Ligand SMILES: Nc1ncnc2c1ncn2[C@@H]1O[C@H](COP(=O)(O)OP(=O)(O)OP(=O)(O)O)[C@@H](O)[C@H]1O
């Protein structure tokens with residue numbers, strides 16, 4: 001298979017005894033953008049840190065392009081670029097030197113043309129002779145990405161790439177990730193901004209208390225788990241829903257002018273066409289109709305909360 005990353009039965013118990021990852025299994029295809037969603041403390045950084053060799057797994061296996069991250073640490077690590085969640089960038093060093101040095105750390109021969117391209121792609125070329133401490137926060141984030149890309153990795157990990165970044169910069173970052181994808185880089189990112197996953201990811205994984213509870217194509221996640229809502233603006237107020245029309249999910253507004261019908265995309269309720277026929281039979285006339293599909297945010301909140309009621 002064309003899996004650039006294979007994670008099998010991965011578990012992590014910290015020395016404190018805390019189980020941060022429980023039997024995680026995940027394959028990532030070459031070139032995909034995978035978003036890992038989860039609340040604070042769910043285990044996102046732990047998972048990334050294990051893959052990047054910063055944290056040792058308790059059991060299980062991680063292969064990066066076929067290389068075991070424990071047994072073949074150096075070769076596996078050289079395929080990975082990491083932009084950590086916590087960035088420390090109070091350096092007197094220049095942008096150019098930092099990125100060039102970072103490439104050298106991986107034993108790659110110098111390649112000024114490549115570094116130039118990376119800095120240009122990240123809109124840092126004008127700042128190449130600036131000391132890092134003189135950069136703005138958003139520029140520092142981009143510098144971290146430039147560093148992570150300096151040794152031409154096949155997989156890029158972005159742990160909360162846009163935490164604390166303003167809305168317009170966040171858009172720039174999304175555009176940048178799309179450029180990187182076009183260049184063939186596989187990207188795994190964690191985020192609290194669900195619209196970020198909605199915007200960028202091909203697939204989404206949801207992690208809850210150390211368990212990967214769901215992995216789905218973004219589009220099928222949204223059709224499978226999303227709810228749809230149909231709203232009908234009525235010509236005349238209805239005193240109530242006629243008893244023959246008492247269908248689960250159908251509600252009338254208090255003023256009687258609006259009917260809303262909420263249904264699962266794959267539920268057992270009746271379809272829209274059938275509902276509209278029934279309305280016509282009862283001479284209920286509407287002047288406007290709208291449909292709405294729930295957002296990834298609503299799906300995510302539902303999933304995470306549904307687990308909260310069931311104990312572990
Ligand atoms: N070195 C450590 N020793 C003990 N427990 C740890 C250690 N590092 C992390 N944990 C615990 O493991 C759990 C997962 O932490 P992790 O940093 O992976 O979460 P996260 O999903 O990245 O959260 P956030 O969204 O806040 O970044 C947390 O409960 C955390 O307290």
Ligand SMILES: [Mg+2]
Nearest residue numbers: 044045046085
């Ligand atoms: Mg984290």
